[in-house]
Amino acid sequence: MSETNKMKFGIKELIILILIASLVFFFLNYSWIGVRLCIGILLLYFIPFYIFLDSFNLAIEEKLIFSFFISIGLIPLIVYYISRLLVSVRLSILVSFLILIVGSFIFRKFYKGKKSLFV
Amino acid sequence: MEAARIESLQGIKGYPLEPNTYSSSKGLYISSRHKSSMKKSLVFEVLFLTILFLFSVYMWSLPIKNNPLPYGEVDSAHHFGIADYITEKDMIGEFYKPAFLYFLYSQRSILGGGKISTESPYPPNFFINEAIAQIIGGDRVASYYLFLAILCTSVILSSYFFIRKLFGVIPAFLSTLLIMASKIDILTFIMGQYVILVSFACLPLILYCYYKYINSFLTRKPKPIYLYIMAFFLATQYFNHFWSLVDTAVTLLIFTIFLIIKEKKFPFSIKHATIALVIFFVVLGPFIHKSVMSLQVEMFSGTAATDISDNWLGLFKWYTSGYAKIAVGQEIFSYKEMHGQWTLPLLIIGVLFLLLRRKREDLLLLSWLLALYIILHFDIFLGWGASRLFRSVNDVPYIFYPLTAIGFMGVLALIKVQFRIKKYIKYAFIAIFLVLFVNFNLKLSFEMLDKAYQYPLRINPSQYQAALWMKENIDENSIVYPQGTLIPKTKRFIRVVSHITNLEYDDDLELLRSLHPDLNISITHYFVDYSELIMFGMKKEMEALQQWEKTNFANISPIYDKNNIRIYDVRNK
Numbered sequence: 139m140s141e142t143n144k145m146k147f148g149i150k151e152l153i154i155l156i157l158i159a160s161l162v163f164f165f166l167n168y169s170w171i172g173v174r175l176c177i178g179i180l181l182l183y184f185i186p187f188y189i190f191l192d193s194f195n196l197a198i199e200e201k202l203i204f205s206f207f208i209s210i211g212l213i214p215l216i217v218y219y220i221s222r223l224l225v226s227v228r229l230s231i232l233v234s235f236l237i238l239i240v241g242s243f244i245f246r247k248f249y250k251g252k253k254s255l256f257v
Numbered sequence: 258m259e260a261a262r263i264e265s266l267q268g269i270k271g272y273p274l275e276p277n278t279y280s281s282s283k284g285l286y287i288s289s290r291h292k293s294s295m296k297k298s299l300v301f302e303v304l305f306l307t308i309l310f311l312f313s314v315y316m317w318s319l320p321i322k323n324n325p326l327p328y329g330e331v332d333s334a335h336h337f338g339i340a341d342y343i344t345e346k347d348m349i350g351e352f353y354k355p356a357f358l359y360f361l362y363s364q365r366s367i368l369g370g371g372k373i374s375t376e377s378p379y380p381p382n383f384f385i386n387e388a389i390a391q392i393i394g395g396d397r398v399a400s401y402y403l404f405l406a407i408l409c410t411s412v413i414l415s416s417y418f419f420i421r422k423l424f425g426v427i428p429a430f431l432s433t434l435l436i437m438a439s440k441i442d443i444l445t446f447i448m449g450q451y452v453i454l455v456s457f458a459c460l461p462l463i464l465y466c467y468y469k470y471i472n473s474f475l476t477r478k479p480k481p482i483y484l485y486i487m488a489f490f491l492a493t494q495y496f497n498h499f500w501s502l503v504d505t506a507v508t509l510l511i512f513t514i515f516l517i518i519k520e521k522k523f524p525f526s527i528k529h530a531t532i533a534l535v536i537f538f539v540v541l542g543p544f545i546h547k548s549v550m551s552l553q554v555e556m557f558s559g560t561a562a563t564d565i566s567d568n569w570l571g572l573f574k575w576y577t578s579g580y581a582k583i584a585v586g587q588e589i590f591s592y593k594e595m596h597g598q599w600t601l602p603l604l605i606i607g608v609l610f611l612l613l614r615r616k617r618e619d620l621l622l623l624s625w626l627l628a629l630y631i632i633l634h635f636d637i638f639l640g641w642g643a644s645r646l647f648r649s650v651n652d653v654p655y656i657f658y659p660l661t662a663i664g665f666m667g668v669l670a671l672i673k674v675q676f677r678i679k680k681y682i683k684y685a686f687i688a689i690f691l692v693l694f695v696n697f698n699l700k701l702s703f704e705m706l707d708k709a710y711q712y713p714l715r716i717n718p719s720q721y722q723a724a725l726w727m728k729e730n731i732d733e734n735s736i737v738y739p740q741g742t743l744i745p746k747t748k749r750f751i752r753v754v755s756h757i758t759n760l761e762y763d764d765d766l767e768l769l770r771s772l773h774p775d776l777n778i779s780i781t782h783y784f785v786d787y788s789e790l791i792m793f794g795m796k797k798e799m800e801a802l803q804q805w806e807k808t809n810f811a812n813i814s815p816i817y818d819k820n821n822i823r824i825y826d827v828r829n830k
Binding site for chain 1: 299300303307311315322348349381382384385388390393394395396399403404407408411414415458462480482486489490492493496497
């Protein structure tokens, strides 16, 4: 195994460790409310825009931090627009999440590596 | 000469005399020289940051962890009420349509009470974020306040990232520690001005993106993606509180001027900047007029205000005399009270080092400091009221603390001894820093949050249960008069928990009638509350209230009678 591969494996382990530590922390301090919130934040406020930003030549830590701060601005906005059509906020959150995930994957698939305005 | 000057000051950056190496394109910080040891240090760094952030969330969520009932001052009840209404009704309607919010807003609006729209003058993002948290967390109160703590401490992540990338690990850790215990932020949090904290949390990332773009542009390999991402952060700022955009704009302007002078060329492409602006305005979409409205409010109250500095001597002070005239605790303007006197020498050293070194990242921090100074003195320059400029006080710790940490590294860099000895000196200095931090900053900050909103300064269980009962059993358009409830913020929370208008002050009824003469407003219910009087041990007042109750409701049975609270329906009286 090369040095670089060892490094990558380490990062994955580290992320899992952080996730477990966070879940334990939230459970011990805020019970299942904390755990639900922790998972919800990860799913809604990190993953969709992380996948989207993964299309660009950015460092992992940049993608992680950028995705959260873009999300706190854009996720409620997307939920707002979708709720204009669907009315139910709960349903709008779910639909927003699905649209963002699918949209980000599609964008990444067709965009990644292509030279363009956004290089 | 320039190279020698910079070399002599290299020690300021991160680990003394150690270049800050990380892969710019892929992945985390990877040293080209010590991959195996870097891996270990990387693990420690990430774990420390995780612990720091989780501890911050723990500390900032203490007010709700210690007592699971809602709390807050000034706008807190209003913020909670809007998010909660969205969650409870499972729809995002017009924010001020429900009577309990409309009346509250119409009373307080300086746009002209009684004639206001039922739409909110603010973008919906903060409220929807909190409603999402309530839905995901599954608890009306705890989820709201826990996410609030996460949002308000997110500046720890953005600030750490910014300082780590530009100045290295140790300045990042030290400055973030100070930010975590920032009394200015904690007071703002306790006072319920959450949106300004969330908005300012984006500022370090905006500066980072601009810096990255400018660096790439000046090396003829422009990476406009950073500028475009910056546009999204600007939108996030705007959506939470537009005021932080003033700080951002002035900082970026000054930094650009500095760069034009230093590099003798324009540091960005007009095409890229135009695209970024287009992204910003497209994201704002239909909400662009919301903050224009807010801006009018800010400017209106700013120019009409008398809270401006008396004279030009204010230029020689960080806060002008205008700030002494605004209705906040004056300790917030005291360096000693807010930051601890011990950080001042380090702050000055930090500024001096940056002034001497003047690398691009140094100019960025200096621009930020200068921008903040100018904004805080807008009362002198532009005649704007200090009560509006006061919002920029939240920006103070985010620039002061990195400068303090850089000053700390500067002191270390000045010590000229062997590398091995220096390592021990560095650890000793860090230990001293931590001891001072714990004693003068953390202890008090922790205490402030731990003791925040103890009874009777928040809604008590009896009032909360009664408010929940009202939500289920009383029509939403009712007008409730609280008799016996003493504290205005408690009344506000009874209102937002019950979703029913609960008059806060004695003259509120007359005020509402004058604002809405067409609505035929009258009291429909009385909320007779002994719970606070018992808590305060106010026997005389209790007897007086009993007498008042007997006189007024002799022939009426209460529709609710539990835990020292009785509710009377007086519609048919």
